[in-house]
Amino acid sequence: EVKMYGAFWCSHCANQKKAFGNSFEYINYIECDPRGDDANPQLCGAQEIEGYPTWIFTDGERKSGEISLP
Numbered sequence: 001e002v003k004m005y006g007a008f009w010c011s012h013c014a015n016q017k018k019a020f021g022n023s024f025e026y027i028n029y030i031e032c033d034p035r036g037d038d039a040n041p042q043l044c045g046a047q048e049i050e051g052y053p054t055w056i057f058t059d060g061e062r063k064s065g066e067i068s069l070p
Helices: 011-026 039-048
Strands: 003-006 029-032 053-054 062-064
Touching: 003 011
Parallel strands: 003 029
Antiparallel strands: 003 053, 053 062
16 A cells, blocks of 8 residues: 655645546545644654655655656
């Protein structure tokens, strides 16, 4: 399961959501800002998320920033 850690005010996160379109429903999105909807800042802290978006893939690989789609 692919996870994207982000914040509701992050423009790069919004760009990613837009790029995925309806397929974004398959991404496990974790809101890191405690003011956001369904926020989970504790999980973000435990994963040592330092920037948005941060992607963590099923194999444990991490990428920070916007990723391009094939």
